[in-house]
Amino acid sequence: MRFHAPSCGFPRVLRCVLAGPLCLLSLSAPVTASGAESPFRTLPRELLSMRSLLILAAGTGAAVAAGAVEDPEDQQAFLAGSVLDPPGDVGNAVGNPFVLTGLAAGTWLIGRAASEDSFRRAGYDGAEALLASGGIALVLKQAVDRTRPDGSRYSFPSGHATGTFALAPVLAHHFGWKGGVAGYGLSAAASIGRLKDRRHFLSDVVAGAALGTMVGTAVVAQRRSGTVLEHVAFAPGGVCFHLEF
Secondary structure, three states: OEEEOOOEOOOHHHHHHHHHHHHHHHHHOOOOOOOOOOHHHHHHHHHOOHHHHHHHHHHHHHHHHHHHHOOHHHHHHHHOOOOOHHHHHHHHHHOOHHHHHHHHHHHHHHHHHHOOHHHHHHHHHHHHHHHHHHHHHHHHHHHHOOOOOOOOOOOOOOHHHHHHHHHHHHHHHHHHHHHHHHHHHHHHHHHHHHHHOOOOOHHHHHHHHHHHHHHHHHHHHOOOOOOOEEEEEEEOOEEEEEEEO
16 A cells, blocks of 8 residues: 655754654665554554553653652752763763764664664654654643743643653663663763753653653564555645555
8 A cells, every 4th residue: 555645834944853763764674564563553552552551650750740849940059060060961962862863873874884683673763752752742742832941832741751762662672771871871861961951841851751751662573574664755734654554
């Protein structure tokens, strides 16, 4: 079955953020075998699994609890100038969606160049986790439209926390405990950086961490057999993609 999605009017910045993961997915995955389930069918099922719902419930409860005690000024005063200040700056930089996309693409390219399937699959899974978690986070940002502590818009949930925590389970799955330490360490640093710079409330970061963990865990839990994205194109009015099942 072939499905051609019409061009949609995404904002320019959204097209740029999604371009890397979409193109990486279209280039890296093998051809789907006849009758095999595609990731676009299995990922929604994994996101509705008991494991995912428990992560979501725990994250929701933690975000509500954080909202009851959060104080952006106290958080900034505590973090700025402390031993957590330098890691927070690193997390702010690396947790940027463009940088995360570059990391996923770089991992895939290393795997292709060195014929290392683990790197190639890690890059593919990372791109899928970023694409799915980023899309959900963007919808929530638009729907909630919470004002940030610094006065700007779209505070909930934290995109940096969502993206880094989505990659952490992927790194742990493909590279063991060392990948897990690196992934979750980066996630913690990104969360600290967003609080330190008053870009997010504590509840924004907690919610982003839960969302990212849920999506990343669902991605690595899939039993994939192939690809869904055969072709991706970016038109002046938005992004178009061709799916084949």
